[in-house]
Amino acid sequence: MLESMQPIKVLEGVSPDAIPSAVLESSVPLVLKGLVKSWPIVRAAEQSALDGFEYLCQFYNGELVNTAIGDTSNTGAIFYNQDYSGFSYERARSSLANVYNNIKNLQASGSQRAYYVDSAPVDFCVPGFREQNDLNLGEFKPRVSLWMGNKTIVSAHHDIPDNIACVVIGKRRFVLFPPNQLENLYIGPLDFNPAGPAISMVDLHNPDFEKYPRYREALAHAQVAELESGDAIYIPSMWWHHVEGLMPFNLMVNYWWTSFPGYIGSPQDAFTHALMNIRSLPADERQHWKNLFDYYIFDASEETVAHIPKEKLGILGDMDEMTVRRLRSQLLNRLNR
Helix, strand or coil, rough: CCCHHHCCCCEEECCCEEEEEEHHCCCCEEEEEECCCHHHHHHCCCCCHHHHHHHHHHHCCCHHHHEEEEECCCEEEECCCCCCCCCCCEEEECCCHHHHHHHHHHHHHCCCCCCCEEEEHHHCCCCCHHHHHHCCCCCCCCEEEEECCCEEEEEEEEECEEEEEEEECCEEEEECHHHHHHHHEEEEEEECCCCCCCCCCCCCCCCCCCCCCHHHHHHHCCCEEEECCCCEEEEEECCCEEECCCCEEEEEEEEECCCCHHCCCHHHHHHHHHHHCCCCHHHHHHHHHHHHHHHHHHCCCHHHHHHCHHHHHHHHHHCCCCHHHHHHHHHHHCCCC
């Protein structure tokens, strides 16, 4: 199945000190081959995974991190349990050293249980790490996180920010689906899910096509890449990505950023509000709101407001920070009534 997937486009020779705008503004995913091969942690990991981990630990300040620990029936997937009443793992707080030792113990015992650290903030847990191991994203101010674990599997999900994920120890496989494959991925609950974002309910490696017939179409649009230590992948906003750790110990550093100003807030807020306010309306009213959204937002152009004097455009004009703060204050007052 993986062999039939389209490979993700590969770029070579990109420097972590000068990532071109063509990458940061790309609308399609890109493998950035060897992007961080010069990082000291990658060079240490060339000796062994332990050497790479010990390099990381020289910056570690002892802060506990969030972990997911698979239950006895778990075989690596960060997923639901069999009856979907909960999840196939337990959450705990732990030190990085304890996580590493437990991963080694699981490997020694032959267990396939997942052991996973997700989105540990780099600047908070390993301050100073980025002084020697970092990407220059120009004007963007990214959120930088650590992801550490054994042979874990996270089902297809999407993130709102753009993302560059850098494999520094081990190997990872990424299978990506374009945003327009939403209806074919059989996405689970929005507010009850194991990964934070909602995930595909389909097992990529053993799909039940009787239960999920449209998944065949999603697979026809899938793109795949296997990244070694030193490689990175650029994942545009809203692209679905299934991620697997392929080695007994894997460490990844990822950079999230948005192309819109922080003061605007997340589009997720508007989506959540629409679920509450619009989704339950009668069909004819929903269609009316759909027309308004299309006209003023999704299909908006200069022609949309060409008949309005420029000085009277108000919120149909450019949104500066003061305008956004005023609108947010008005929304909060309405929501709190």
